[in-house]
Amino acid sequence: MGLLYFDWTMWLVVPAFVFALWAQYRVKSTFARYSRVRSAAGLTGAEVARRLLQQAEVSAQTARATGRQAAAALGAVTVEMIPGQLSDHYDPSANVLRLSEPVYGSDSVAAIGVAAHETGHAIQQATGYGGMVVRAALVPMAQFGSTLAMPLFFIGLIFSGLKIMMDVGILLYCAAVVFTIVTLPVEFNASRRALVLLRDGGYVSGEELEDVRRVLGAAAMTYVAAAAVAVFTLIRLLVLRNSRD
Numbered sequence: 001m002g003l004l005y006f007d008w009t010m011w012l013v014v015p016a017f018v019f020a021l022w023a024q025y026r027v028k029s030t031f032a033r034y035s036r037v038r039s040a041a042g043l044t045g046a047e048v049a050r051r052l053l054q055q056a057e058v059s060a061q062t063a064r065a066t067g068r069q070a071a072a073a074l075g076a077v078t079v080e081m082i083p084g085q086l087s088d089h090y091d092p093s094a095n096v097l098r099l100s101e102p103v104y105g106s107d108s109v110a111a112i113g114v115a116a117h118e119t120g121h122a123i124q125q126a127t128g129y130g131g132m133v134v135r136a137a138l139v140p141m142a143q144f145g146s147t148l149a150m151p152l153f154f155i156g157l158i159f160s161g162l163k164i165m166m167d168v169g170i171l172l173y174c175a176a177v178v179f180t181i182v183t184l185p186v187e188f189n190a191s192r193r194a195l196v197l198l199r200d201g202g203y204v205s206g207e208e209l210e211d212v213r214r215v216l217g218a219a220a221m222t223y224v225a226a227a228a229v230a231v232f233t234l235i236r237l238l239v240l241r242n243s244r245d
């Protein structure tokens with residue numbers, strides 16, 4: 001909807017959109033490149049995820065604070081295959097780690113990197129990692145906000161009697177912006193955990209670890225780009241709103 005309304009303020013968001021397209025292209029090309037590099041350990045993404053979950057469960061049992069609870073949560077996580085490319089994710093509500101076809105059954109460094117990253121999310125959830133808790137709490141508001149913000153804002157912009165709708169739209173959009181920003185530390189933390197788990201567990205050599213780092217770095221960039229698009233879209237809405245006073 002925001003894209004249908006074209007004026008000079010559109011240029012405020014164009015660089016962020018270009019950045020987002022570049023990040024999407026780069027994550028696909030980086031994943032494709034390292035999908036052709038087989039890891040020496042020879043374990044598939046699914047095998048790596050299951051082993052890392054098991055290891056995390058064992059080490060959680062010995063931890064004092066939330067140990068037992070975290071171990072039980074990790075023990076309940078299942079690993080499944082889903083169709084699609086780069087559709088990998090951890091579903092906290094169902095306790096399921098879903099790996100895409102090219103990750104699930106592949107022993108490439110790209111596959112085990114993504115599998116370890118998603119395992120990182122499962123561990124975040126099980127151990128009550130703060131960012132994950134905040135992010136989960138924001139999901140309903142962010143979904144509501146991102147669906148309604150634009151229609152309401154542009155109704156307010158077009159009909160002078162409904163100016164208040166612009167403010168309502170901006171407030172709702174803020175929820176979506178906050179969500180994309182809170183997502184960043186959660187994603188970076190999951191990747192950091194993945195690299196440590198793979199290194200300490202002996203799943204990758206030093207060189208392979210660098211390859212994994214590149215794959216996860218490219219994936220992280222798409223989240224940075226999404227946050228940039230959201231922030232600049234918010235700036236655009238504020239500029240449009242102020243031009244109507």
Ligand SMILES: [Zn+2]
Pocket residue numbers: 117118121187190
């Ligand atoms: Zn992630």
